[in-house]
Amino acid sequence: MPDIYVRSTDGAAGDDGSTWALAKDKIPAAPQAGPSATYVSSAHSQTSAAAVSIAMAGTIANPSKLVCATDTAAPPAAVAATAVVATTGANSISVQGSGYVQGIVFNCGDGFNYANLVLNSANSGTANAQRYDNCEFNLNDTHPSSLLVLGSGNSGDNTRTTLANCRIKLTSINHSVSLGGQVRINGGSMPGTSTPTLGLFNFINGYKLTEVLIENFDFSALSNSAILFIASSPGAQREGIAVFRNCKLPAGWVGSLVSASFDSPNLRVEMYNCDSGATNYRSWVETWAGSVKSETVIVKTGGASDGTTPKALKMAANTNANEPLCHLLSPLLAGWIDTPGAAKTVSVDIIHDSATPLTDAEVWLEVEYLGSSASPQGSRASSKRATLLTAAANVAASAATWTTTGLSAPSKQKLSVTFTPQMKGEFLARVVLAKAGKTIYVDPVAQVA
Missing domain, CATH: 2.160.20 (Pectate Lyase C-like)
Known part of the structure; x- marks a missing residue:
């Protein structure tokens, strides 16, 4: 035509x-x-x-x-x-x-x-x-x-x-x-x-998994109380993931990534490197089990840094978190194994505000590694207790130094997993928090020994 x-x-x-x-x-x-x-x-x-x-x-x-x-x-x-x-x-x-x-x-x-x-x-x-x-x-x-x-x-x-x-x-x-x-x-x-008072974006009420990526967008014309995503709607059937990446936020933004706690376990909203000024490390993830945010006050000495600003992750589990089913997960932490065939220990330092240590039924480290020399099929090792019937044990104490501003009873612990990789290559680690209502701070560096 x-x-x-x-x-x-x-x-x-x-x-x-x-x-x-x-x-x-x-x-x-x-x-x-x-x-x-x-x-x-x-x-x-x-x-x-x-x-x-x-x-x-x-x-x-x-x-x-x-x-x-x-x-x-x-x-x-x-x-x-x-x-x-x-x-x-x-x-x-x-x-x-x-x-x-x-x-x-x-x-x-x-x-x-x-x-x-x-x-x-x-x-x-x-x-x-x-x-x-x-x-x-x-x-x-x-x-x-x-x-x-x-x-x-x-x-x-x-x-x-x-x-x-x-x-x-x-x-x-x-x-x-x-x-x-x-x-x-x-x-x-x-x-x-x-500026909408309930939030800018939401998933359509339906039975289809929605996948959204919003990047390089300018939200600066909105008020500083803007809410980016409507997370809860009574009676709605919504599921999916929304990611905001490299966006400009309103000046002095004090709003929220989501409007409220989620009404579905199949919703996840993430924000990476979004800010109103010259800050390029901010992150925020909201899930059914809680939130994970970038942290620059309570940080480990000599820990994660962008070269200028020391950084940590603040993981705050809500009341949905539990050991059997609903876990709050940190972002994946990548590392490299150069010498396969020998036992390796991967560790991550954490801190929380309590005189009572956390146990391996409440927080643990998972590592995915190359456990076969014949194929790239991965293996997983975990510091979690073996079964729900296994007696919970305290996670090991840590000697790391942290800035503890605002913590009344700081408790330093180290999550560790030992495994034997069979192929040179990358491993992926993540911290898993399963204690309802608990907040921990994570140094997002996977240490290898």
Whole structure:
């Protein structure tokens, strides 16, 4: 099929769209699949007092292409980012099917009206992928229930939604962005957004595992009390993992990664290297069993450091943590074995605020290593007690020196595992905390002896 041209300033519904001079006045309801494209003039602006539905006819293998561009040549010589698709009142915008969209500004609703901006969430039972480059998504109404929806949470759908260098605006403090399927947001910002009081993002209520990566994004226009993720919603069926990485936070941020404790053991939210200033080591992980955060006050002397700032991990288990089933896990700590065939001991230092030592039923170290010389199949060693019926033993004391500011009864202990690797290579260690309501500090260095 030939390329289609769209320009509201002089286009007409009756024109065939074959040239700029014969442009359509509105984006087609079903943009054709590739290799041809639908080119939308940088001067284009369409506003509807009815719902707008765009059902791209493309597939993942042969996607539709909806491209805002300059209109001085055909095909265009340069892309742009100023074409507008808008609705007024309680009228939603929906974009479905597989396709690529460049430079479109979507303005959804106005006034105190309920209108959703929905991308890639059709209940089609098929696989759909959408990518948006340099677009804007503006929820312009103030109704508390309006949503920006990216992807589908339905068990029969398989969706992948990508936003690259896009801008998002939420007008009401009750708005949020609902995520489903696989979602990638790389770059972009939220200018003019009213900071939602419950949280910015959440998983769509459904029965589909959601996987989200938000990186290189600018949240600095939000208030310093912003909550990034809505973790709890009564009666909802939500599961998945969301990762925030290399993002800019509001100045003086005192908000939270999540809104509350999780209502599902299948939720996990992680944040790495996100801050408002020149700090590049901050981390925060929230799980069903508790949280793991970067720590720069209670640290081991001569322990982990980025070369300037000493660092530790603060692991805070909540009331869900228990030995048999629900564990709070540290990030993986990597090390290297150069001499296989000889016994090695891997150790990690911890400290906590109690005169009572922790036992091997409450905290332990797990190490995955190459235990076979014939294949890379891994083996696991653990300092945990052998069974639930084995008498718990105190974890060994440690002679390490720590800064203990704020601890009234600091107790230093060392977690150790001995094993015999059979192949030269990497090992992975992690600290496991299983005592409900307990907080420990971990030096994230796997010592090898």
